[in-house]
Every structure is written in structure tokens, then in C-alpha cells.
Amino acid sequence: MAGAGGPPSRSGLRGREAELGELEALIASVARTGSSALALVQGEPGIGKTTLLAEAVTEAAAAGFSVGVGKADELHHIVPLSSLAACVLHGDRPLLSGDAFADLARHHDQRIWLVERLAEMIEARAGGMPVLIGLDDVQWADPLSRFALQHLPVRLRTSPVLWLLTSRREPAGPAEEIVAAAAGHLPAVTVSLGPLSGAAIAQLAGDALGAAVGERVRDLLDGAGGNPFLAVEMLAGLRTADAPDGHVPPGLVVGVRGRLRSLRPGTLRFLQMGAVLGRTFGFHDAAALCGRPAAELIEALEEAVRAGLLDDDGDHLVFRHDLLRQAVYVDIPPSARKALHREAARGLVAAGHQPVDAVPHILRGALPGDEEAVLLLRRAADDVLPVTPGLAADLMTRALELVPSARPLRFAVGEQAVCCLTRAGRNGDALSMGDRLLAGRPPVDAFGRLQAALGGALWNMDLAGELRRRAEAALALGGAAPDVDARLRGLRALAMSRDHDLRAAREAGEAALRAATATGDREAHVLALSALGEIAQNAGEGSLALRRFAALSAIDPAYLPEEIVAHLYVDDFASGERLLRQATDTGATRQAMLLWAQGQHDLGLGRLDDADADFVTMERLEEEVGVCVQQVNGRVLRSRIALLRGDRDDAREHLVAARERLAAKPNPGNTAAVRFLEAVHAEADEDFGLAVDRIRQVQRQGPFMRWRLLRDWVDSAIRMALRGAEHELAVDLAAQARAHAERNPAVPTAAGVAAQADGLVNNDPLTLEHAVGLLGASPRPLVRAAAYADLGWALLAAGRERRAVAALTHARDLFAASGAHAPAAGARHALDDAGAGSRTGAAVERPVRGWGALTPSEKKIARLVAQGHTNRSAADLLVVSPHTVNTHLTSVFRKLSVNSRVQLANLVMGLPDG
Template structure:
């Protein structure tokens, strides 16, 4: 402590020896195993968390770690990634250069993309040296840093990265969320620091006074309650006055606050201004709040530093402990605090700082009707919306609270709040906010804007009919701005895409597109193209859907996943793959939807293991950002994949999960998907009657749902109907397939499946043979395999064994190559009945553990990682997402019972040569 004889020897570690030993063991484990670890140090302010963290960091650095340590700040916890930035930009060898970090901040599009880039930087460093990342006072971490800390430890569990966090005890607080996210993925340990023992406090006194503490000192220290910081503060006062026999100043007995009373009034006032600015503040900013030239305050600064209250690092002044700042801050009258925070916010803005930097002061100082504060909150919300939509929603709702209901500004702020709440996935709150504003009878122009803002909310809530009703009600009113009318028209068309009359929907979409073009409004253009793309897709017009979605993607790259899937529907997998690669290189937004497109691509290509990993990763990403769009469909597909691969237990788990998610999002499409999956399971269980009933239910969901759901699986539905002797249903399904082929004559899969469907219904081997020829041009191996299997069965029934064996062999080999081992085994039965040899592609199941348990993709990734590749470089080589690589790698570690890349490399090196 400056001015009081220097820092106290080992002051914070008295009584913490056992915790330090555990931390040293964790440090050694991370360095020795090459896998990650996480430790959380919890306790009340002043209990010694920071000192224990510093000692652990010192031990880690001595053990060869590259360390970066930051500290979150109570008044600076808003700026996205500001807390974690300190950890990655500071230290002996910063994990990121300032320029590199600034580049991340410029180019990030959303949280998932940014976190992955941070992971890559940390992973690269950890490839050469173990890494420690520490964050003090995690309870004040900004939202984006908290999000990153919930993802990064698990993402980097296979690298030697040690996470050390300190925080106050807060049930369900940020620290607990981070530990919960890491638990089960890497070793975690939580230290709860309690009061020091009397013996430890006595040792502190000896460290400070250089002699055994007398009775008077021991009595005084009882007032510290075992808190080492308070004890040290009291002892510092004793040491400063040790030459005197006077009694200790009585203010010290009650803690830190009494120490402040010995300061000159000007020094205390300067400290109070600094306390308003935060634990870390700039000298000139505090001088401005004092209303004095900086030069006149140098003496008071010197006194504050001599008293051990402030440290001066050359750029900023820092309160030596949070308790010091809090004690100073608490002595400011509440009304004065508000006024000072308002002045601080104005000063930051006047100095050219970003609005987000002023937000903490606005939140503490703004009063109802303060339009300047409202404007700053709105600007800050716009700045953070891309990476922390939840924070943007909080800022705009706070701004809305500050605007009196009688002011027109309320409706403009409310519109922004609705949009931010919707972006954050808080759709119910957005709808409630909008309805409250509409109940205030806004002007006609504001009424239209609010209804347009609620469009995305209602769409996300699957309230298409309500969306159409509201859009039409707003369009019927005069006084709406032309661009808002165009947006409402686009929303109306989008809502109509979910209805039976798609001809009327298309007409509405074309009208909306013309209106958007006439007014030149980008948002209206996006809505119109999105509606037209949905309408074309629901009508089964693949070429038109591709045209619409390609135009939409060109206008807004966030819709690239829709364009990719549209290419796949045209059997154009080459273009789809090229766009997937471009999206990965460019860091596209909507990472979860991009994984959906990747999964559709891998499924179509017959890469079942990859597809399963894609859909698993997609669901995880949707959960992370709390925007769940494709989880029902993802689970439906994964359940079918599990059945194809011969894992009925996993298939049932996915069915149960699909039903759970359907209860949350029960739209017609999701309902049809789950009913179809139930039909598949019922047939697998031998309940043909229930299977047929479920398929009938799918048919009742509407014409567009029929072909959209059964486009690639209509042959499966027809077989089920035929087994249930429902020839009318089978014929209806075949007619749908034919109609779909007529709409898409240039798509080999569509024309081939139509011929296959007719061949099944008519039991006609010639038609089935024709379907095999047509599907020969299809890029979908599972569709080709199914057609060969149907042909082989028909030829076998007709007594044409030689040709039957050839068709069944092709089906079996294609199924097995794709990983559809259960289907390969089903084909093998009639194959052997035909008297043919069972030799050929293996159809057996993989073991559960060991190298033989790895899928081909997992084996490739395991070898690449063993060679030293990062997730990103492995993903680039395999043309997949780094997120999917991470999912595969998790499976590899589980199957091989390893915990780190080092262990994986050792295992791969020990494998016999092929």
C-alpha cells in the first residue's frame, strides 16, 4: 500500500493455503493432460478472491502458462466483450493483438461467429503453450463476455486452457451459469471462501506490525469479522500511527469508511467524483465533474494515492479495492448521485465516446421525460443489437419507460423496442409491448408502423392468421407511410404462404414486390421476396423458389441458407456446396440455419453420420442464442437417421424430444412432421394400422404440407399404405409425387421418385426399372438405393432372380456406404432368399467404444486433429462448419475415452499402419 510501508506480505493468502494447493493441482493437471479446466473462486467483497487469483496466476506463469487476466467493472459492464477483452488483450503474451481484436469487433455479425473466432485464437495459442484466462469479478461481466464464457470452456475442453474466475455468491448468477455450462465437459472446481480463522488474522497482524499482536490489536481485529481486506485496512491505520501510543482512530473499527474521514474535504470530493465514474476512471473526467481545472487537483490526487485509496497506472486512476469505491459512493446523497451520473453521461458524449459508454450512467441517472437519455439509449441499442440483442432489448424497454405516455416519441421508441425484443427471441414480451402501445390509440401512421414491427413477432410465434388479420387491418387505414404500406403488404403475403390458396398468396406477393420496388424500401423488398420464396416452395415449384431465394440472398446475405436449400431441391448440390464454402469463409450470419442447410446437404449426399452431427450442432446453436426454429424438424430427421442406421433407442429418444418441442411450437408443419415420424415408428413396431392413420393425418395438414414433407420419403409412405391395404391412400400419395414431378421436370429426383411411386402402387417392375434409370441422374444415393431395393423386390416376386440379385446388391451396397446399416440389413434378407452370396459391403454395426466405433468423418477429424489441426483448419479441409467439427470431436473423445488433443495424438500414433 502506497504511503503505508508497501504491500502486506502474503496478506490475502493467510488461511488460504489449502485452496492454493488445489489450484496448483488443477494447473498441473491442465499442463500435464493437455485438456481444459475451470475454477471459480467465490466469496464476499474483501474476502481474498483477487489475491488468491493473482497467486494462482503467478504459479501458472511459473509453470509455463501464457496468461491473460482481466477484471470486470460494475459501471462498465455494458460494452460488448469489454470484460473478456481485458483477459485476451493483456498479459505476458496477449492472446490477441489490439488490431486483431478490433478487426473481430468490426467484422462480427453475431455472437456465435465472434465466439468461434475467439476460440480459434485461443486454440491456436494453446497448441504451443498452456493458456490461462482469468476474469476477476465475473458477476459484473458484460452480456457478450458472459455468453462467450458459457461457450468457450466446453468448446476448448480438448486444449490446455485453464479458466480462473472470481465472483460474489449470487444464486443463478453469471458465475453459476458459466460453471453449469462447463460441468460435464471439463474438470470444474468451486472454492467458497469464508472468513479467516482467528489464527490467520493474527498472522496478518504479525505480517503487518512485525511482532505478535497485542490484546488491544486482537480486540480491534474482531471488528473485521474474518474479512482480510477490512483487517488489512485496520492494520494499515495502526502501522501508520505505530509511533504513537494514542488509541486507534475509532472510525477504523467499523471498516473502511472511517478511513475516508481523515482526508481533506477536497480529496474526498474528488474521490466521490471518481466513484461515480467507476472503479477505473480518467483524471480529467473526475476533474470535470468536480468543476475544476485538472492542474488544481494534483495535490488531492497525491493525497488519495498516498493514503492507499487509488493507484495510478499512467492512463487511469483505479480504486485499490471495490469496497473502497463502494464506501465512497455510498456517502454521496442519492439525489446527488443521479445528477452526477447524468453529468458523467453528458461528459462522455461530449468527449466523443460512444453512446454505449454512457449507458451505465444513464441507467443510474435518467429521469422520466429525459429525451436526451432516451436518444442515447436508442443509439446504444442499435450499436449492440447484432451481438447482444438481449441487451439491446433491455436498453430500448428502459428507454420506453422514460418516455411519458402522452408524448408521440413513445410510439417510435416502442417500435424499436418491439424489433429488439423480437430479435432477442422475447416474442411474447414484444407482442405484449406492442399491444399496450396500440391500446393507447396511436396516430394512424404510428399504428401502421407498430403493426409492421409486430410482423416478425407474430411470424415467429406461428400466428400466421393473426399476422394476416393485423396487416390487412393496417392496410385498410389511410395515413400510413408508403414504405410501411409496402412492408405490411409483404407481411400479408408471407402470412398467406401458410394458407391453402397459394394462387391468391402468389398474387399478393407479386403486388407486395411491386410496391417495394416503387418505394425503394429494402425491408419491404426483403419481406416480399421471403413471402414469394415461401409460396413457391410450398407450391412445390422448386425453380421459382430458387429464383426468389437467390434474389433474397443477394439482397440480404442472412438468407443464404434458404438459397442453399433451394439449390438442393433442384438437385444442384455443386452450387449448394460452393455457397456453403463461401458462407464458412465469409462468417455468414444465422449460423444455426446455415447448419440446417449443411445438414440437408449431407443428408442428400447420403452422409448420414455427418448429417446427424450437423442437426445436433444446429440444435445446440439454436439453444445458445435462444431462437429455436428448426428443432422439431431436426429431431424428426435425426430419429429417421437413427432408424436407418439401426439405433432404435436413439430413434425413440429423438421422437420424444420432437414431441416435447412440438408442444412449444405446434404449427401445422411441425405437427405434420411429428405425425409422419410417429407413422415410421409405428410401422417399425409392427402397428401398421396406427402408421396408416398417422399418414392420413399428415395428408389433412394441407396440400403443400403433403409434398413438402414427403418429397423425399413418399416411397416410404406408399409402402406403409400398401402394407395396411389402403390402396386409396397409396394412390393419392403417388398422384402427389407425379404432380410434383410435373412441376419440376428438370429435377431427376422428382421425376424418378414419381416413377417409383407409380411402380409401387401398380406393382409394375417396368415402371420401377424406369425409376432406377431416372434416379441414376440424381445426386441422392439413398433415393437411388431405395429405388433399387423396390426394383429388386418386384423382380424377385416375378421370379427374375438374376436381375433381382443385381438390383438388391446395388441397394445393399449403397445403403451400407451411406451408413444406413439397418436398411442394408433389410435388403440382405431377400438378397439371401434369392440364393445369392452375402459377401459385399459390410452391414454390421460399429462397436460402441474404440477406434472401430468412429464414423468415417470422425476418423478423418481424429487424424487431422492428431496432426495438429485446429477445428477451423480441419473444417476448411473437409468443407464443413467448425461447429460440426467440434460435435464430431466430442463424439471422438467419448468413443476413445480421451480428454485432450495430446492424448488423441498419442493414440493415433500408436495405431498400426493400414
């Protein structure tokens, strides 16, 4: 306990024993269980959040935790990852080294990748000791730190990591979003701090004054309203008062503002400049804003530090509490504040700071017509676009507001704003803004640029027809710069890839590629190759599509997933796996699309459990970044996987989800996929009339859907047609399969499926046997299994039981090895009917809980994690994405009813073969 001359001790903790006890219980739980937890301390400014956090951090450090604590700042809340950087770089044992964080910063354009790398580094530290990460004033956290905090606690829920956050109740949003994301995955508690009791406030007075507290002091402290910070400031005023009769200095009863009145004018002015710059600021920056040499302000700095208003950590000056900064800041006249913020922005840039550091001041100080401010906002938007496109879109929207409508600059700023809105997934806003700008009658060149900029939004909104109309209108008008003309041609070809006339689309794509090559414009080149790849794929020309997508990914590695899938379509799974490994090693962009490619790869190789995990992870990653591209197709494939596994309830749930997602994105491809899935479900329900109706709907979606959708499933469609007594439809489907094989003569699957289709239509065992032979070179086990099953049924019908048993046994084994329990059971029943069931064995059902419930991949991952591997090292060994490992691990924990890696290790080591 401090005496009369010392500072109040544990001032914020008076009356907070229960709240501290709650945090201490979480600290003990994380250390004991080895699993994570999250706590949010909420309350008004000055109520004691920071002090409670500091005390909890001290307790955790004493308990052996590795601790990282930071504080977000209202005026520094835009710089990407700045808030979380403070947590992981500071302390006696920083969670990350400066070099490691710098390496992360170089990859900050990949949000998902960055969060995963952060998780790996924290996970590695947590493997040796529990970790506490604390962030004060999370309401001011920058967007990227908020994104990370919404996902890291869940990602690290099986490691001993305690997240301690503090937040004001206003502004609401960031803290609640973080807690909501964690809820249901790990213990997440909210500790609300209200006003201190009168008794606690009296204890504070005793701490500060070291003597009995008189009635006059108690009356004074009533003005603090139970706020410990205000009470402490008032008590500090009492201790430093010069009046010998003990009178209270005027103004203290109304808050901390009275503390400032005894300062010299120069010191107050220095503090005001600092308050404009933010709670944390540089001495030289404040001196520049004062318009005086730094040497002349040393006395002002010393007085501010002696008065307990500022702390000096050697690198920056920090207001001891944000209430102090606000008290200084609000005394600056509003008009002066605007001017000072504008000067602060100019000074920061002149001193070499990044444009994004000046943005908060631009937003508070710029006036319409300020083109220098517009330039800074544009530069800052470019800097943050890759990592926080939503912020970039907001900055560009503000920049556009600052440009008067009469100025030509408005169209250039508008074009950039449209692009940022599109990158942020705000396609409707981008289209509305673009149309408002177009209504302003821009010059011809600006008209073309705006229409080209709107292409991405129109494509994302599945408005291919409108995209083509606009591109052709801009091309017809003429006058566009060569690079813009080439982009418009590429957009026109991309739109035509969804038309029925693919020959005309190809001609348009070739013309666009020539224009792009002539101009050397990278964006035009990407658009042209993307269009030509889509056109070739829609025409069923696998080799040509592969060449186009390989050329595209060479220009822009973000399109590597398209190249991987193109390899799979020509049965080149070895190259697909090589590229997947390369993408995993380099941290390539578009993580969700890479998971889509991984899922296609695993599904093609008959790894149903892995494919399902891939598609689960892909959907989660798409939702995390707010760019939902493959949600419909992912659910369609998961429903088919569930049907193959024999889980009809799960399959129906995925069908419902696919229909819901189709309503939001009803493009022809998605529509055809859902209609085909409905056909598959109708067949399972033995409603062959409905199945045939849905197959016909798929055919009417356009000829290219026949290649994209029925490429590997045409045999299933033919069986539905034959069971529905629609022989003519079956013949048409078989003709499609033959045409596809002719287009892809080097693809074993295509040739084998074409023969299988003919054998089904003609009920010809010899042709089906030929199909099985052709498919021997196919890498797709489920396709081979289906062909063996068709051959077995045909041979049984022909009375050739011995050869039928051999074919059906092959089918059953291939299906069973892939986890396709439903068709495996069908083959087994056929073998029973043939009298061969006892010779071929019976399937064993997988339980839903316990070690036996785990899939082979889950067992591998469980053993690796039990041996001490991180998600990253396990992923490297298994040649999968760390995101997929995380999905498998989530399933492992659920099936084994464990909550931490420690519990998992104990369980695995206790197994007979552990």
C-alpha cells in the same frame, strides 16, 4: 516478510494455504493432462479472492502458462466483450493482438461466430503451451463476455486451458451459469472463501506492524470479522497514525471509511467524482465532472495515490479495491448521486465516448421525461442489438418507461422496443407491449408502424392467421407511410404462404414486391421475397423458389441458408456446396441455419453420420442463442437417420423429443413432420393401420405439406398405404409425385420418384426399371438405393431372380455406403432368399468403443487433430463448419475414452496405419 515500514506481504493468503493448494493442483493437472479445467473462487467483498487469484496466476506463469487476466467492473458491465477483452489483451504475452481483437469486434454481431473465433485463437496458443485465463469479479461481466464464458470452456475442453474466475456470492447468477455450463464436460470446482481464523488475522498484524501484537490491536481486529481487506486497512491506519501515544484514529473500527477523513476536501471530492464514474475511470472524465481543469486536480490525484486509494496505470485510474470505491460512493447523498450520474452520462458523450458507455449512468440518474436520456438509450440499444439483443430489449424497455404516455415520442420508442424484444426472442413480451401501445390510440401512421413491428413476433409465434388479420386491418385503415405500407403487404403475403390458396398468396406477394421496389425499402423487399420464396416452395415449384431465395440472399446474406436448401431441392448440390464453403469462409450470420442447410446437404448425399452431427450441432447452436427454429425438424430427421442405421432405441428417443418440441411450436409444418415420423415408426412396428392414419393426417395439414414433406419420401408413404391395403391413398400419393415432377421438369430426382411411385402402385417392374434409369442422374444415393430395392423386390415376385439379384446388390451397396444398415440388411436378406447371399458378402457391425467405432468423418478429424490441426484448419480441409468438427471431436473423445488432444495424438500415432 515485511518490516514495520513496508506493506503487508501475502496478506490475503494468510490462512488460505488449503485453497491455494487446490488451485495449484488444477494448474498441475491442466499442464500434465493437456485438458482443461475451471475454478470459481467465491466469497464476500474483501475476503481475499483477488489476492488468491493473483497468487495462482503467478504460480501458473512460473509453470510455463501463457496468462491473461482481467477484471469486470460494475459500472462498465454493458459494453460488449469488455470484460473478456481485459483477459485476452493484457499481460506480457497477450493471447490476442489488438488488431486481432479489433477484427473480432467488427464481427460482434455474430455471437456464435465470435465465440468460435476466440476459441480458435486461444486453441492455437494452447497448442504450444498451457493457457490460464482469469477474470476477477465475474458477477459484473458484460452479457457477451458471460455468453462467451458459458461456451468457451466446453468448446476448449480438449486443450490445456485453465479458467479461473472470482465472484461475490451476491448478485447470484453469472458465475453459477458459467460453472453449470461447464459441469459434466470438464473438471469444474468452486472454492469458497470464508472469514479468516483469529490466528491468520494475528499473522496479518505481525506482517504489517513488525512487532508483537498487543491486546488492544487484537480487539481492534475483531471488528474486521475475519475479512482480510478490512483488517489490512485498519492496520494501515495504525501504521500511519500521527498520535504519539498510539491511540487508534477514530472511525477505523467501523471499516475503511475512516481512511478518508484525513484527506483534504478537494481530494475527497475528486474521489467522489471518480466513484460515480466507476472503479476504473479517466482522469479527464473525473475532472470534467468536478467542473475544474485537470491541472488543478493533480495534487488531489497525487494525494489519493499516496494514500493507497487509487492506482494509476498511465491510461486509467483504478480504485485499489471496490470496497474503497463503495465507501466513497455511499457517502454521496442519494439525490446528489442521481444528478452526478446524469451529468456523467452527458460528459462522457460530450467527450466522445460511445452511448453504451453512458448507459449505466443513465440507468442510475435519468428521471421520467428526460428525452436526452431516452435518445442515448435508443442509440445504445441500436449499438448492442446485433450482439446482445436481450440487453437492447432491456434498454428500450427502460427508455419507454422514461417517456410520458402523453408524448408522441412514446410510439416511436415503443416500436423500437417491440423490435428489440422480438430480436431477443421475447415474442410474447413484444406482443404485450405492442398491444398496450395500440390501446393508447396512436396516430394512423404510428398504428401502421406498430402493426408492422409486431409482424416478426406474430410470425415467430406461428400466429399466421392473426398476422394476416392485423396486416389487413392496418392496410384497410390507410394513412401509413409508403415504406410501412409495403412492409404490411409483405407481412400479409408471408402469412398467406401458410394458407390453402397459394395462388392468392402469390398474387399478394407479387403486389408486395412491386410496392417494395417502388419505395426502395430494404425491409419491405426482404419480406416480399421471403414470402414469395415460401409460397413457391410450398407450391412445389423448385426453380421459382430458388430464384426468389437467391434474390433474397443477394439483398440480405443472412438468408443464404434458404438459398442453399433451394439449390438442393432442384438437385444442384454443387452450387449448395459452393455456397456452404463461401459461408464458412466469410463467417456468415445465422450459424444454426447454416448447419441446417449443411445437414440437408449431407443427408441428401447419403452421408448419414455427417448429417446427424450437423443436426446435433444445429440444435446446440439454436439453444445457445435462444432462437429455436428447426428443433422439431432436426429431431424428425435424426429419428429417420437412426431408423436407417438400425438403431430403434435412438430413433424412439428422437421421436419423443420431437413430440416435446412440437408442443412448444405446433405450426402446420412441424405437426405434419411429426405425424409422418409417427407413420414411419408405426410401419417399423408393422402397425400399418396407424401408419396410414398418420399419412392421412399429413395430407389434411394442407396441400403444400405434400410438396414440402413428401417430396423425397413419397415412395415410403406409398409403401405404407399399400401394406395397409389403402390402394386409393397410394394412387393419390402417386398422382402427387407426378404433379411434382411436372412442376420440376429439370430435376432428375422428381422425375425418377414419380416413375417409382407409379411402378409401386401398379406393381410394374418395367416402370420401376425406368425409374432406376431416371434416378441415375440424381445425386441422392439413398433415393437411388430405395428405387433399386423396389425394383429388386418386384423382379423377385415376377420370378426374374438374376436381374433381381443385380438390383438388390446395387441397393444393398448404396445403402451400406451411406451407413443405412437397416435397409441394407433388408436387401441382404432378400438376396439370401434368392440364394445369392454367399456371393454378395455380409455386413460388419460397427463396435461402440475404440477406433473401429469411429465413423469415416470422425477418423479423418481424429487424424487431422492428432497431426496438430485446430478445429478451424480441419474444417477448412474437410469443407465443413468448425462447429461440426467440434461435434465430431466430442464423439471421438467419448468413443476413444480420451480427454485431451495430446492423448488423442498418442493413441492415433500408436495405430498400425497411424
